[in-house]
Amino acid sequence: RHAATPGYHPYGLPELRAAIAERYTLRGLPTLPDQILVTSGAQQAVALAFTLLGRPGDRIAVENPSYANALAVIRQSGLRTAPVPVTDDGWDTELFGATLRQAAPRLAYLIPDFQNPTGHVMPAEDRRRLIAAARATGTWLVVDETIADIALDVPTPPPFASLAGPGGGEQIVTVGSLSKGHWSGLRVGWVRAGTRLITELTMLRVTADMSGSVLDQLVALRLLAREEEILRRRLPVLRAQRDHLDRALRHEFPDWRWQVPPGGMSLWIDVGRPIASPLAQAAMRHGVRIEGGSRFGADPGTFEHRLRWPYTQPPEVAEEAVRRIAAALDGGLGPTGEEPGRPHWVA
Missing domain, CATH: 3.90.1150.10 (Aspartate Aminotransferase, domain 1)
Structure with missing residues (x-):
């Protein structure tokens, strides 16, 4: 069926977008397929978000330490980091909020679930505080949830944006991927955001690679249908x-x-x-x-x-x-x- 078409789906295969949206909805974050952009891995998703939401010279609040490849994208984008420590005790959300108020970053990059590299999980109340602080300062939150499925000793955390309440997550851009839970060679990631932002991200994405691999997305669709079974064996x-x-x-x-x-x-x-x-x-x-x-x-x-x-x-x-x-x-x-x-x- 797909071989008989041109094969370009800049937003992603419609059936895969629907499956990812349903995945969020079942985890407590009501999501429409139009709120999903399928990307060529989470790295592309992060790069698109940084490029669209920031400009060279803008500040971005980042956890310190943080994911090395995301930091590389930040440097390549010309963004200036406003580091916030993640210690052995986890996040200091008061300090994070103060950084948002004082440094006035255009955006912030977070890994709240099994943070890379520390492995910490951000408590729900801390998530709510950061959402409130970002809302007060007009800061975009780019939330990387690519590791959220790798829950070994605790339940899988709910989506970060689900704690924003109805209509409260417009400044939250969520990044996900199948790479960590399944296979890194499968370059399928996604962005969940408001529909207008998804359209803008897709227009930017077209200038990079036009569209993702249809074959990879079809494999991803099959994996999502068996995700619980696969993780039950892998974890x-x-x-x-x-x-x-x-x-x-x-x-x-x-x-x-x-x-x-x-x-x-x-x-x-x-x-x-x-x-x-x-x-x-x-x-x-x-x-x-x-x-x-x-x-x-x-x-x-x-x-x-x-x-x-x-x-x-x-x-x-x-x-x-x-x-x-x-x-x-x-x-x-x-x-x-x-x-x-x-x-x-x-x-």
């Missing part, structure tokens, strides 16, 4: 992998510190010294890729005492990675000036 596996990596790291690196997140896909580890970047480079030489914390900082050179370590690999692969990191530390960190051997770090 226990991911939970077991998280717990296995947690045990392996505690055994090998007892002085490292981290909190076990209730969902998401990685640990945010405090190694106790500002050597994360050279450690990540040494790990690469041993065939292991982990990310130094500075990639997730809104400002250069921050979070050098942190690593983001995913638990998406099978236990045997994770154990081998831990052994190789230990070997990398035992061999020293090369020209960084760190002493050879594995130090006893105390966070």
Whole structure:
């Protein structure tokens, strides 16, 4: 049927838009298909929102740390960051609100569900406070919910915009994706927003790639129809992998510190010294890729005492990675000036 058409659907396949809208409605956020734009992954969705809502030189409030690829888009867009810390205790919503009032950012970027990289979940009352603060300052909230489905120890949080009340979410732009819950190679994401904004985003999107892959969207449609079944199988596996990596790291690196997140896909580890970047480079030489914390900082050179370590690999692969990191530390960190051997770090 689709092969007999030109195959261009700038807004997305109508049946997929309807399925995504129904998904939001069933989760407590009434949504029409006209409020959905299907994109080529969440990264495109975020980039479109930043480009449309901001101009070079505008301020954007961002969590610090935050998703590295989103920070890269912010820099490429010429936006100026107004960082707000996310600590081991989570968000300071009073500080976030003060930042909105004082810095007057045009928009803010949030990851309230299993925040990347910390894994925190924003409490419902904090969400309401931020919505109220953004409404008072006229700030657009770009809310990234791509990890919301990866709920390992807690129920899946309701959509952020559902807490805005009837008609109260006009300044909230929600980004979603199938990449984290299913497969990163499936480049299907979406934006949920007001219908007028969806039209404007689509006009901008056409200048980038005209339309998304019909084949990918048809696959996404089938996956959404079986989403509960797929997640019911996948989440226990991911939970077991998280717990296995947690045990392996505690055994090998007892002085490292981290909190076990209730969902998401990685640990945010405090190694106790500002050597994360050279450690990540040494790990690469041993065939292991982990990310130094500075990639997730809104400002250069921050979070050098942190690593983001995913638990998406099978236990045997994770154990081998831990052994190789230990070997990398035992061999020293090369020209960084760190002493050879594995130090006893105390966070």
